[in-house]
Structures are given as structure tokens and as C-alpha cells.
Amino acid sequence: xxxxxxxxxxxxxxxNFGRNGLVSVSSVMAMTITLxxxxxxYLGGNFLNSALIDVKNKMDISVSFKIDAPDAxxxxxxxxxxxxxxxxxxxxxxxxxxxxxxxxxxxxxxxIIQSLDEVDNPFGARLNIQAVDPxxxxxxxxxxxxxxxxxxxGGSIIDQISYKKDVVxxxxxxxxxxxxxxxxxxxxLALLSIFAVFNTISLAIYTSREEISVMRLxxxxxxxxxxxxxxxxxxxxxxxxxxxxxLLYPAVLWVRGVTVNIxxxxxxxxxxxxxxxxxxxxxxxxxxxxxxxxxxxxARRYAKI
Amino acid sequence: xxxxxxxxxxxxNSIALQDVSFTIQPGEFVSIVGHSGAGKTTLLKxxxxxxxxxxxxxxxxSIDIHKASQRQIPKLRRRIGSVFQDFRLLPNKTAYENxxxxxxxxxxxxxxxxxxxxxxxxxxxxxxxxxxxxxxxxGGERQRISIARAIINQPDLLIVDEPTGNLDPITSSExxxxxxxxNEIGTTIVLTTHNKKIVDSLGRRVITLERGQIIxxxxxxxxxx
Numbered sequence: 001x002x003x004x005x006x007x008x009x010x011x012x013x014x015x016n017f018g019r020n021g022l023v024s025v026s027s028v029m030a031m032t033i034t035l036x037x038x039x040x041x042y043l044g045g046n047f048l049n050s051a052l053i054d055v056k057n058k059m060d061i062s063v064s065f066k067i068d069a070p071d072a073x074x075x076x077x078x079x080x081x082x083x084x085x086x087x088x089x090x091x092x093x094x095x096x097x098x099x100x101x102x103x104x105x106x107x108x109x110x111x112i113i114q115s116l117d118e119v120d121n122p123f124g125a126r127l128n129i130q131a132v133d134p135x136x137x138x139x140x141x142x143x144x145x146x147x148x149x150x151x152x153x154g155g156s157i158i159d160q161i162s163y164k165k166d167v168v169x170x171x172x173x174x175x176x177x178x179x180x181x182x183x184x185x186x187x188x189l190a191l192l193s194i195f196a197v198f199n200t201i202s203l204a205i206y207t208s209r210e211e212i213s214v215m216r217l218x219x220x221x222x223x224x225x226x227x228x229x230x231x232x233x234x235x236x237x238x239x240x241x242x243x244x245x246x247l248l249y250p251a252v253l254w255v256r257g258v259t260v261n262i263x264x265x266x267x268x269x270x271x272x273x274x275x276x277x278x279x280x281x282x283x284x285x286x287x288x289x290x291x292x293x294x295x296x297x298x299a300r301r302y303a304k305i
Numbered sequence: 306x307x308x309x310x311x312x313x314x315x316x317x318n319s320i321a322l323q324d325v326s327f328t329i330q331p332g333e334f335v336s337i338v339g340h341s342g343a344g345k346t347t348l349l350k351x352x353x354x355x356x357x358x359x360x361x362x363x364x365x366x367s368i369d370i371h372k373a374s375q376r377q378i379p380k381l382r383r384r385i386g387s388v389f390q391d392f393r394l395l396p397n398k399t400a401y402e403n404x405x406x407x408x409x410x411x412x413x414x415x416x417x418x419x420x421x422x423x424x425x426x427x428x429x430x431x432x433x434x435x436x437x438x439x440x441x442x443x444g445g446e447r448q449r450i451s452i453a454r455a456i457i458n459q460p461d462l463l464i465v466d467e468p469t470g471n472l473d474p475i476t477s478s479e480x481x482x483x484x485x486x487x488n489e490i491g492t493t494i495v496l497t498t499h500n501k502k503i504v505d506s507l508g509r510r511v512i513t514l515e516r517g518q519i520i521x522x523x524x525x526x527x528x529x530x
Contacts, residue, residue, distance in 0.1 A: 008409050211395055211406075217353065218458065219383030220410035222375055 005224060013231020016204055023200050024236060030196035031240035031290060032247070034189040035283045039248045041182040042282060047255075047268055048175045055171060056134055061163040063144055065124040067095070069157035074125050077147050081129055084143065086136035091128045098123035124159050137163050190290055197236060197294035201229050205302040212303055226299035233295025237287030244283055248272065306331045306462065306493055307352060312361035314347050314517075321347040322358070323517040329495065331461070334488045336504045337497045338528055339514035345497040348514070349464050352495070353385060354378050365462075383411050386455030386492075390467035392447045394439045394454075400426060401435045404454045411458050425453045429483060445476035452483055456492070463487060465496040469503060477503065501528035 017024050065074055074092065081090045093101070099121045106112045116122075129144075131137055141161055148158040205212065215225050252272045259268075272279065307329040314321040322344045329335055337345050350356040351363050354370050363370045365381060373381060394403050401422055408418045426432050429449040439447055448468060455463055465484065469477035481503055488494050498504060504511055504527065511526030512519055521529065 004414060005412055210393070214393060214395060214406070215410045216355075217382065217387050217393075218407040218410050218454075219379040219381070219385075221379045221412075224410055224412075 005221075009224060009227035010231055012228035013235060016208070016228055016232045017235045020200065020204050020207070020232070023203050024232070027193075027197045027200035027233075027236045028240050028243065030193040031237055031287055032243045034186070034193040034290065035240050035244035035287050036247050036251075037189050038186050038286050039244055039279055039283050040251065041186055042279065043248065043252065043268060043272065044182065045179060046271060047259075048178065052171055052175055055167075057130070059130075059134060059163070059167070061129040061131065061137060061140055061144075061161060063127040063129065063148070063161050064159045065126065065148075065157050066159045067122070067124050069124060071125065073157055074127065077144070078127055080147055081127070081140070081144070084140065086132055086139055087129055088132050089130040093126045093128065095121050095123050095125050098126055190286075193290055194294040194297075197233050197291055198298045200236070201233055201295040201298035202302055204232060205229060205298060226296075226303050229299045229303060230292055230295045233291035233298075234288045235291070237289070237291030238284065240291075241280065241283040241287035244287075245280055248279070306333075306366060307495070308364040309348075309351075310362045310364070312351065312358045312363060314344070314351070314356065315359045320517050325361070325514075325517070325519055327512060327519060327522060329493065331493055332488070332491055334485075334494045334507065334509040335496065336507060336509065336511045336526075336528075337495065337514060338499070338504060338511060338530065339497075340530065341499075343514040344517040345514060346466060349387075349466055349495065349497060352462075352464060353382060353387065383458055384461045385464055386458065386460035386462070387464040388448070388451050388455045388466070388468050390470035392439070392451045394447055394451060396439055399436050399438055400431060400442070400450050400453075403439070403450060404457050407454050407457055413458070421457060425457050426450075428456075429453045443476075444471050445473075445479065448472060448476075448480055449483070452480070452487075456487060460492065462493045462495065465494060467498055468496070469498065469500050474502070478506075481507070504528040 071094070078090050078092055081087050099116075102123065103113065103116065129140060131140055141163070144158065144161060145156075148156055212225055249272065252268045256268045309325050309327050312325045313323050319342075325344075325348070337348065339345050347356055351358060352365065352370070354373065357371045365384075368377070368381060370381065395406065398406060404422045404425065405418045408421065413421075423432065423435060426435060429452055431446060431449050431453070434442060434446060434450075437446075439450070442450070448471075452468075463484070468480055468484070472480065477500065484494055484496070485507075508525050511521070511523050511528065513521035513526075513529065515530075
């Protein structure tokens with residue numbers, strides 16, 4: 001009997017969904033927008049995260065040494081730094097390397113090149129240090145200062161230490177606040193679509209009031225009377241999840257096209273395809289839950305036994 | 306089977322029932338008569354748990370109807386069939402579907418539906434109208450379908466509210482013959498009507514209501530208003 005009832009409730013829900021035509025379409029639309037935003041937030045979150053990791057990796061501490069700093073001291077500092085657990089990688093660039101790099105980056109500017117020819121190599125050697133986490137920058141910075149300052153019997157061999165700690169912090173804050181904003185938008189849209197589906201189902205209940213009154217009179221159970229409306233709400237959620245998943249694809253293509261030249265990050269298109277199942281599951285569950293909640297609320301309110 | 310214990314129903318601007326008490330035994334055929342607004346329909350709605358009394362209790366067997374849980378009420382209603390003056394058939398369903406719909410809602414199997422629906426339509430003399438929609442049928446035929454729908458789940462009690470109100474005298478007496486037969490096989494019937502001829506020809510128990518109160522309860526009564 002239970003199986004027969006489930007089958008009938010599902011069938012009635014499907015029939016109701018079809019019969020309510022345009023009204024069903026409107027609730028599907030409202031839900032599609034919400035689910036699209038949820039999907040976009042998920043993809044955007046992943047994209048920003050990977051971009052942040054990318055930026056963090058590219059970020060390093062750059063130590064430029066005085067011209068007269070002995071190579072042996074610099075290399076010994078390099079060795080000490082490599083042993084620090086906070087340090088991921090240290091690369092050494094000699095005075096000559098620096099000059100070549102500078103010439104290379106300014107090869108189109110004749111004035112600079114000419115003036116370089118007239119003087120001795122003005123560049124000091126350089127150490128580029130990559131930290132495991134940008135949060136360790138301060139510690140590495142003080143380590144370099146203590147070591148570099150002590151090497152030359154009081155006089156420091158270090159000319160300048162530079163790193164862009166603020167950029168990372170700002171980026172972190174930006175991502176955090178954009179996440180909060182996204183979550184708020186998603187919640188507001190979810191509430192709006194719950195209202196939209198609630199109204200659809202309320203209308204469906206109103207048009208079926210004769211059937212409901214007959215059902216009640218012949219002793220249909222609460223599940224049998226209300227079940228089809230909940231099925232209807234969940235079908236709307238399911239259809240909306242498919243539509244929003246399809247709509248995300250061109251959106252992803254567009255974002256990829258716009259951002260590919262700015263910085264790496266993940267390839268959003270391949271991320272979309274690689275996580276297709278997961279994204280679908282997120283949208284499907286969100287849609288069905290929104291549909292269920294709205295129709296449960298409407299049925300509870302209007303389809304009384 | 307049915308027991309009304311000092312039941313009153315008060316609406317903001319009127320009193321529908323006032324201190325009404327009576328008992329209906331299994332197998333009885335009881336007519337409830339009274340002017341419009343006397344409280345007949347309110348009384349029937351209370352048996353169906355559609356209305357709750359302001360004070361007093363209504364029992365179906367040993368169950369206090371208005372204390373029954375949300376789960377018990379559908380089970381209770383499955384033991385009661387109901388027929389109304391306006392038939393309450395679903396216009397977009399055929400005769401067969403209207404009755405099948407009732408069986409589906411009561412949780413009966415597809416096999417039972419297939420075998421029982423044609424049978425019950427035969428019983429009310431509409432075996433050939435299986436595929437007809439309500440608008441294709443006469444008033445009498447529609448009422449027969451609603452009777453078929455009311456008895457399909459073999460109820461213990463049949464509630465009949467003004468069944469002949471929209472029908473001509475000949476059709477009315479045909480419909481009443483069906484009710485008599487249903488009663489003969491053991492189903493208790495509670496009928497409300499304005500039709501004096503019908504009540505008198507039945508020669509069964511008559512409860513007379515006036516302004517929400519029982520003013521007469523005769524074992525083999527007549528319509529006396």
C-alpha cells in the first residue's frame with residue numbers, strides 16, 4: 001500500500017506541475033536565478049581561492065645587498081635561510097645576473113642602456129626568498145636583519161629588504177568580504193525564491209480545492225493530500241537545478257575569457273567540467289530543499305485535513 | 306454507533322446547535338428534518354470532523370471524533386460515505402475516474418479499483434456510463450455516481466445531505482430506492498432533507514430540528530413542520 005501511495009503521490013505531483021503551466025514556469029525561473037547565483041558563488045569562491053594561492057606563491061621577500069657585500073657572506077646567509085622551516089625556497093642572483101636582468105627589461109630605453117655603459121655595475125646581488133606562508137614574512141625579515149647585520153662586524157651587508165605583505169592581507173580581506181556578501185545575496189535570493197514557490201503552490205492548492213475537499217471526505221491521509229504539492233515544489237527545484245547548471249556554462253566561458261590575461265588562477269572551464277557532478281549535486285540539493293520547504297509551508301497552511 | 310452528547314455550536318452571530326443529544330444505532334435509517342438554518346448541515350459536518358462543537362462531544366463508536374488525532378481522522382472518514390445535494394463530482398474526471406480517485410485516496414490497490422469500479426457503477430445502474438464526464442450526465446445520473454463513490458469503500462455509515470434537492474420527483478424516488486437497498490445490506494444512513502414525501506414514504510426514524518434544538522425524535526416518524 002505504501003508503494004502504491006508513493007507512486008500515486010509522485011504521479012499527482014507531476015500532473016499538477018504540468019497542469020499549472022505558466023505558474024510552474026515562474027517558480028522555476030525564480031529558483032533558477034537563485035541556484036545560478038549559488039553555483040556562481042561556489043565557482044567564484046574556488047576561483048578566488050586558487051588565485052590567492054597563486055599570488056601567494058608568486059610573492060617573495062627580496063633582499064638586495066650592498067655592492068661591496070662579499071659573495072661568501074651572501075651565500076652563507078642563503079644556506080642559513082634554506083634551513084629555516086618557514087622558508088620554501090631561496091634563489092640567488094649575482095650582481096652580474098641583476099645587471100643582465102635590468103638590461104633585458106630596459107633594452108628598449110637607449111638612454112638607460114647608454115648610462116649603464118658609462119658606469120660600473122651599480123647593482124648589488126640579490127636573494128629571493130619564498131615563504132611557506134606569507135604570514136612568516138615578519139619572522140624571516142628579522143632573521144635576515146640579525147644575520148646580515150652581524151656578518152660584516154657591525155656594518156650591514158644588506159641594502160634593502162622588500163616584500164608586499166599588505167597586498168596579501170588586502171587580498172585576504174577582499175576575498176573574505178566578497179564571500180560574506182555572496183552568502184548574504186544567496187540567502188536573500190533563496191528566501192525570495194521560497195516565497196515565489198510558496199505562491200505557486202498556494203495557487204495550485206487553490207485550483208485543486210475541489211479535489212482536496214473530495215480527498216478529505218473520502219479519508220485521504222495528510223500525506224496523500226499534501227504530498228503531491230511537495231512533489232510539485234521539488235520538481236520545480238529539480239528543473240531549476242538543470243537549467244542553472246546549463247546557464248553556468250556560458251557564464252564560466254565568459255569569465256575565463258575575461259580573466260585569462262589578468263592572472264592564472266584555475267581554469268574555470270575545466271574546473272566546471274571536472275567538478276560537474278559536485279556542482280550538480282549542490283544545485284540539485286539546494287533546489288529540492290528550497291522547493292520542499294516552500295511547498296511544505298504552503299501545504300501546511302492551505303491544504304488542511 | 307453515533308452519539309451526540311450535549312453538543313452546542315455557536316458562531317459569532319448565531320447559534321447553529323444548542324445542547325443536542327441523541328444516539329444512532331448501527332443499521333438505522335435516520336432522517337433529520339428542519340428548516341434551512343436549523344442546524345442539519347452543521348450536525349453532519351461534525352460527524353465528518355469538518356466542524357468542531359463549541360461544547361459537548363460527538364462519538365463515532367467509542368471514538369471522540371473531535372479529540373481524534375490528525376492520523377485518526379482520515380481512517381474515521383474512510384468508514385463514512387457521503388452524498389451531497391451538489392454531487393461534488395470532479396468535473397475534469399470521468400465517472401470511472403471520479404470513483405477510482407476515491408479508492409486511490411483511500412489507499413486501495415490498482416487491482417481492486419479495476420474490478421470494483423465497474424461493479425459499483427452497475428449497482429447504481431450506470432454500467433454503460435463509465436467513460437462519461439459529469440457534464441454529459443443528467444442530475445439523477447450524477448447523483449448516482451456520487452452514491453457509487455460514497456459506497457465504493459463499503460462504509461459503515463452513509464451521510465446524505467439533501468440528496469434530492471436538485472432532482473425531479475421520479476428521479477428522487479429512484480435515488481431513495483437505492484438508499485433503501487444500501488440500508489438493507491446493513492449500512493447505517495443519516496439523511497437530511499426538506500422533502501416531506503420522501504420522509505413520509507420511508508416510515509423510519511425522524512429527528513426534527515428547530516433553531517438548533519431537537520424538538521421531536523420519533524421512531525417511525527413523519528415530516529411535521
